[in-house]
Amino acid sequence: MARIVIIGASGHIGTYLVPRLVRAGHKVVAVSRGQAKPYLPDPAWSDVEQIQLDREAEEARGRFGAAIADLGADVVIDNICFTLESARQMTAAVAGRVQHFLHIGTIWTHGHAEVVPTPEDVTKRPFGDYGVQKAAIEAHLLDLARRTGFPATIIHPGHIVGRGWAPLNPAGHFDLSVFETIARGEVLELPNFGMETVHHIHADDIAQLLVLAMTHWGASVGEAFHAVSPGAVTLRHYAGAMYRYFGHEPNLAFAGWQEWASRQSKDNAEASWEHVVRSPNCSIEKGRRLLGYAPRYTSLAAVEDALGWLIANGRIGVPR
Known part of the structure; x- marks a missing residue:
C-alpha cells in the first residue's frame, strides 16, 4: 500500500x-x-x-x-x-x-x-x-x-456537490433561498430562457x-x-426537477439577463454570470475508456443527496 x-x-x-x-x-x-x-x-x-x-x-x-x-x-x-x-x-x-x-x-x-x-x-x-x-x-x-x-x-x-455544503442551484449561484422558493411551490425566475447549462x-x-x-x-x-457527472443539465431542466423533488409542478418565469440581474443581489448576479457565461458540458469518455470511470451520481442525484443532508440539518426550510 x-x-x-x-x-x-x-x-x-x-x-x-x-x-x-x-x-x-x-x-x-x-x-x-x-x-x-x-x-x-x-x-x-x-x-x-x-x-x-x-x-x-x-x-x-x-x-x-x-x-x-x-x-x-x-x-x-x-x-x-x-x-x-x-x-x-x-x-x-x-x-x-x-x-x-x-x-x-x-x-x-x-x-x-x-x-x-x-x-x-x-x-x-x-x-x-x-x-x-x-x-x-x-x-x-x-x-x-x-x-x-x-x-x-x-x-x-x-x-x-456533496453533503455538508450548498450546491450550485438552478439560478446559477449558491443562495439556498432558491431551494426554499421551490419547496414552497412559488415562482422562480431564471435568466434568459433557462437554457444555459451547469455540470x-x-x-x-x-x-x-x-x-x-x-x-x-x-x-x-x-x-x-x-x-463530471454523465451529463450537464440546463437551468430550466434542473429547476423543474427540483420542483418535482419537493412535490410541485414547475412554476418558472424568465427574464432577459439585465432585467433578471437587476432583481438579484450583487453577489448572486455575479456568481450566476460566472457560471452561465461558460455553460459547461464536458465529456467523460476519456475517463471511461482509459480508467473505467463510471460516476455513481447524475447531476440531479448528486444535488438531491446534498439537499437531503441540508434539510435534515435545518439548513433549508421546508414547509410541513
Missing part, C-alpha cells in the same frame, strides 16, 4: 477521498492549516496522520514544496494549488521523489463551451484569473510529464476517479480527465 499525502485534505474532495484511501489500506497524511474539519465525520480519520502547514506562508518563504517532499510520499494529491508559481515550486521540490502527483484542476480551464460535450484535449481559451491560472498549471504539468517523465495526472472537476459532480465521484487514476498509473500519467 502507498503513503499518500493529501494537500487540503479536509475540504469537499478530502471528506470522501480520505476514508476511501484509509479503508483500502493506504497510509494517509492529511496536510492542512488545521482550521477546518471534514464535512462529514468518519472513524477512518482516526487513522490519518495530521500535518499542519500554512501553504501561503510557507510558499512565501520558498519552503512549502520542500516540506511536502520531506514527508516521504509515494503519492501527492494537491487539492489547493491555484497559481502557476505555486505549482512550479511544488514540482521542483517533489520531482524524482514521488511516484505519482495528482493535481485538482477545474473545467473552467475551457472558458466558453464551444464543442459539446467538450473533450479534454480541445484548444483551451480560459478567461478569468481562476481559469487562466488553472490552465497554466495544467500546461506546466503536462509539459513536465512529456519532457521529463514527471508523473502528473490532472483531474478537472465540475461544480462539486455537477458529486465529491465522492471525484474521489472515485482519483483512486482509478492511481490504480491505472500507466494510463493516467501525463493525462488530464474531466470529473
Whole structure:
C-alpha cells in the first residue's frame, strides 16, 4: 500500500477521498492549516496522520514544496494549488521523489463551451484569473510529464456537490433561498430562457476517479480527465426537477439577463454570470475508456443527496 499525502485534505474532495484511501489500506497524511474539519465525520480519520502547514506562508518563504517532499510520499494529491508559481515550486521540490502527483484542476480551464460535450484535449481559451491560472498549471504539468517523465495526472472537476455544503442551484449561484422558493411551490425566475447549462459532480465521484487514476498509473500519467457527472443539465431542466423533488409542478418565469440581474443581489448576479457565461458540458469518455470511470451520481442525484443532508440539518426550510 502507498503513503499518500493529501494537500487540503479536509475540504469537499478530502471528506470522501480520505476514508476511501484509509479503508483500502493506504497510509494517509492529511496536510492542512488545521482550521477546518471534514464535512462529514468518519472513524477512518482516526487513522490519518495530521500535518499542519500554512501553504501561503510557507510558499512565501520558498519552503512549502520542500516540506511536502520531506514527508516521504509515494503519492501527492494537491487539492489547493491555484497559481502557476505555486505549482512550479511544488514540482521542483517533489520531482524524482514521488511516484505519482495528482493535481485538482477545474473545467473552467475551457472558458466558453464551444464543442459539446467538450473533450479534454480541445484548444483551451480560459478567461478569468481562476481559469487562466488553472490552465497554466495544467500546461506546466503536462509539459513536465512529456519532457521529463514527471508523473502528473490532472483531474478537472465540475461544480462539486456533496453533503455538508450548498450546491450550485438552478439560478446559477449558491443562495439556498432558491431551494426554499421551490419547496414552497412559488415562482422562480431564471435568466434568459433557462437554457444555459451547469455540470455537477458529486465529491465522492471525484474521489472515485482519483483512486482509478492511481490504480491505472500507466494510463493516467501525463493525462488530464474531466470529473463530471454523465451529463450537464440546463437551468430550466434542473429547476423543474427540483420542483418535482419537493412535490410541485414547475412554476418558472424568465427574464432577459439585465432585467433578471437587476432583481438579484450583487453577489448572486455575479456568481450566476460566472457560471452561465461558460455553460459547461464536458465529456467523460476519456475517463471511461482509459480508467473505467463510471460516476455513481447524475447531476440531479448528486444535488438531491446534498439537499437531503441540508434539510435534515435545518439548513433549508421546508414547509410541513
